[in-house]
Amino acid sequence: MSSAIKTHSRWLALGGISIASFLGCIDFTIVNTAIPAIQTELNASIDQSQWVVTMFVMALCSFMVAAGRLADVYGRRGALYTGMLVFALASLGAGLSTSIGMLIAWRFVQGLACAVLYTTSANLVADAFAPRQRGMALGLLFAANGLGLAAGPVAGGLLVAAWGWRSVFLLNVPLIVLAFALCLGQLQASRPPATTQKLDIPGLLLLMLGIPGLLLLISHAGEWGWGSVQTLLLAGGTAVLLGLFIRIELRSEQPLVNLGIFTNRRFIAASMATFCLAFFYCAAFFLMPLYLGLIRGQDSAGIGWMLLPTTLVMAAVSPLAGRLVDRYTTTPVLIAGLLFLALSALIQSRFTLNSDLSTVLLAFACMGIGWGCMLGPSTMAALSSVPEQLGAVAMGTSWTLHNLGGALGVTIATALYTSVTSSAGVWTQVVFLSGFQAAMGLLVGVSLAGGLAVLALSRRSGMTAPAQTWSGK
Incomplete structure (x- = not known):
């Protein structure tokens, strides 16, 4: 399909898709900084307010595979446009909410819409560009994702301070309209030739x-x-x-999910990589702010700025990782990413009460390098492991495993931290560090184990080969 799309149309479409993907990613991080203001204005308890975040992730995770299947059945372009429309309506509803229950409900709808955006965006970009440009284009798409994650913590604080928490949601509306305008007329229909498919x-x-x-x-x-x-x-x-x-x-x-996909070693390797990535960054992003606040004495704004190097480095590395994949295939880039994650966790496991700022920034930058090496290439590996007509399902399944990895990462790392610190009886900074170091040691092990698994599966299946002819039957 890529040969039929004019060059300027490809880049306009990439711009529109990237804006939509950016908005989905920024919603992960921007809402957390708005929670205190939401809690105050809507008279919500802490438990109720946390569902504003939890419900979004729950909807995203549960609908990811279904969104991929809907895109395969009804067409990716139509699915993308529908996702944009629902996201705009959900953002408007969230911004105008008058109760915490209404806000939680709209966040659920927002998560459903984001599931559609995530599962269609990479496929549409991959379809629009020739193989020699595909890695670079996907790298730029995931750079936009990285910028969304990077801007979230700081942008959330600035928006809430200037215009209140509602602006965090309402700003999505004109931006998603812009994304739709850029894509309109630039994307070709991608409905599969078979017309007997059903959900x-x-x-x-x-x-x-x-x-x-x-x-x-x-x-x-x-x-x-x-x-x-x-x-x-x-x-x-x-x-x-x-x-x-x-x-x-x-x-x-x-x-909905052809379970035969789990007999595909190339797909398993790609999913293992994205699972380990999410396990790592969700756990690390929970613990790193605690270290910065409790040990280094940073306020909320300071924590946001200190975390910025991680996501900015990730955004800068993503396009380079795409070019490296074009030249060397996905396997070495994924393994390099897991090694950088392991190095970051190893450095953090040796943090002390007086660690130099340069050491902290080095650890955070290594995490950004590893993240950038993996986010785009793991998606490319999943897409290339199956026939084109099953690409959206592969994407949805892979991202579902990604989100499950994140949930497990936070839960297990937190449980380990709690187990270590609770045995001390009285909380002190030293006690915190002992739990923090134990959790980072866990992340070292997960990253190294993931790298070995990807290497073993790649050697046995040949991830450098063209997409397998398995039809999903």
């Missing part, structure tokens, strides 16, 4: 119930107690839902 509604419903149940279990089982009635009931219900989902998918003629 697996039972599978969709079971997945959208089962994944939130799993996330709730991961998030709250430690608080409730692993042997509590709530945990056991939730675990049992989630197991039943996911078990029924697997049974239906194995019997369905047109399943």
Whole structure:
């Protein structure tokens, strides 16, 4: 399809898609800084306010695969435009919310829309560009993602201070309209030639119930107690839902998730890489602000500025990583990224009460390098591992595993930190550092294990080869 799209149209479309993807990414980080103002104005408790963040991630994770399947069935261009429209409406609804419940509901819808944007954006960019330019184009797309993550902490504070928390959501509306205008007329229809495809509604419903149940279990089982009635009931219900989902998918003629994709070693390697990446950065981004605030005495604005090098370096490295993939394939770039993540965690595991600022910034920059080396290439590896007609499903499945990795990373790292620090009895800075160092040691191990797994799977399957001919049947 790329040969039929004029050069200027490709770049206009890339600009529009990148803006939409940027908005989806900035919503991950910008809302956290607005939570105190939301809590005050809407008279919400801390527990209620946290659902503003949790509901977004839950919707995103549970709908990711379904969004990919919808794009495959009805066309990626139409799915992208629908996602943009729903995102605009959800952002407007969130910005005009008069109660915490209304805001949480709109954040759920916003997460559903972002799932569509994420699963269609990379596929559309890959379709629009020739193979020799595809890595660079995807690198630029993920650089926009990095800028969204980078701008979030600082932009959130500035917007809330200038115009209040509602501006965090309302600003999305004119920007997504701009993204739509840039894409309109520049993208070709990408509907598959077959017209008999249909959506697996039972599978969709079971997945959208089962994944939130799993996330709730991961998030709250430690608080409730692993042997509590709530945990056991939730675990049992989630197991039943996911078990029924697997049974239906194995019997369905047109399943939502063709489970045969998990026999594809190239896809497993790509998913392992993105899982480990999310495990790392979600855990690290939870712990790093605590270190900066509790040990180094930074205020909220200072923490935001200190974290900026990580995401700015990631955004700068992403285009370079794309060019390296074009030249050397995805495997060495992914392994290099995991090694940089391991190096970052290793340096952070040796932080002390008096660590030099240069050491802290070096560790944060190494994380940015590793992140930039992995985000785009892991997506490219997942897309190239399956036939083109299954690209959106592969993308959705890969990103679902990415989000699950993030949820597990935060939960396990926090549990390890709590276990280490609670045994000391009284909290001190030294006690905090002991828990922080233990959690960073865990991230070293996860990164190295992920690198070894990617290397082993790549050698056995040949990730340098063209896309496999597996049809998903």
